[in-house]
Amino acid sequence: MQFAMFQGERVEAHPGLKGHCPLCMNATLAKCGEKILWHWAHRGRRHCDPWWENETDWHRAWKSRFPAAWREVVNFDAITGEKHIADVKTDTGVVVEFQNSAMSADELRSREAFYGKMIWIVNGLPFIGQFHVLERLPSPDWSGNDDIRFFPNRRHFTRRQLMFMRPSDDPNRKPGDLVRIHGGHEIEDAVRRTYWGHHLYDWVRPRSVWYDATRPVFLDFGGDGFWHLQDYSNYGLQCVQLVAKAKVVREHGGVFDTFDDFVFPPGPNRAEPTVRAVEPVDLLRDDDLPF
Numbered sequence: 001m002q003f004a005m006f007q008g009e010r011v012e013a014h015p016g017l018k019g020h021c022p023l024c025m026n027a028t029l030a031k032c033g034e035k036i037l038w039h040w041a042h043r044g045r046r047h048c049d050p051w052w053e054n055e056t057d058w059h060r061a062w063k064s065r066f067p068a069a070w071r072e073v074v075n076f077d078a079i080t081g082e083k084h085i086a087d088v089k090t091d092t093g094v095v096v097e098f099q100n101s102a103m104s105a106d107e108l109r110s111r112e113a114f115y116g117k118m119i120w121i122v123n124g125l126p127f128i129g130q131f132h133v134l135e136r137l138p139s140p141d142w143s144g145n146d147d148i149r150f151f152p153n154r155r156h157f158t159r160r161q162l163m164f165m166r167p168s169d170d171p172n173r174k175p176g177d178l179v180r181i182h183g184g185h186e187i188e189d190a191v192r193r194t195y196w197g198h199h200l201y202d203w204v205r206p207r208s209v210w211y212d213a214t215r216p217v218f219l220d221f222g223g224d225g226f227w228h229l230q231d232y233s234n235y236g237l238q239c240v241q242l243v244a245k246a247k248v249v250r251e252h253g254g255v256f257d258t259f260d261d262f263v264f265p266p267g268p269n270r271a272e273p274t275v276r277a278v279e280p281v282d283l284l285r286d287d288d289l290p291f
């Protein structure tokens with residue numbers, strides 16, 4: 001923890017200081033070394049909040065973008081008596097949770113239910129090698145999408161290019177029928193005109209707990225932008241949208257003065273869309289379709 005109670009005030013750890021935990025009121029010791037992040041630890045036992053993660057530089061750097069009074073805020077449910085420490089709680093009551101490690105689906109649901117209005121910011125660096133941002137998509141609002149069903153380009157699809165089918169090609173399609181496959185080049189212009197940061201992606205061995213989230217999930221792989229996990233369409237297609245970190249932080253009352261609000265297209269130091277060689281395919285059997 002960055003803060004403990006000392007003489008009635010929230011204070012940061014300093015060498016030799018003793019305080020107590022704002023959640024369980026037990027004694028805490030200041031842990032201050034040359035090589036560690038200065039923090040408070042419960043004396044001789046684990047943290048009292050089962051949702052608490054060991055605080056990393058990544059957590060601390062993110063929390064410090066928000067006013068000190070908003071960090072490590074004790075939330076109390078008067079009905080159940082449950083208490084937890086939110087990483088950040090803004091003055092509008094939105095909780096921002098910074099998650100570094102894996103988490104069970106049960107814990108995800110409990111935390112979302114407990115905090116209500118919240119967003120997740122997830123450290124993507126532990127799985128950056130498994131996360132591939134793929135082709136650009138047109139804006140979900142583009143009217144042309146009405147007659148398009150994009151294929152998700154999962155890993156087992158060897159063809160890595162934007163591919164889709166058109167329901168209007170065969171309105172009476174039945175299981176087993178052949179389906180005409182269209183390529184991204186047919187809508188290149190629309191993608192260029194309407195692109196708003198949306199991409200297909202391929203997450204190998206995903207931390208699938210994040211697919212269960214009902215609150216916004218922003219993946220942080222470094223760089224200026226988050227990749228926001230989203231549903232692209234009502235036929236089950238998932239996408240990621242690149243959004244400026246500055247924008248998300250400022251929208252929640254934090255400070256982020258390093259970068260502009262708009263960061264796309266992605267630069268060379270970030271997860272880059274990778275487009276593999278095009279294999280000519282123009283017919284797929286209906287049974288092979290992902291929707």
Ligand SMILES: [Zn+2]
Pocket residue numbers: 021022023024025026042047048049
């Ligand atoms: Zn405690």
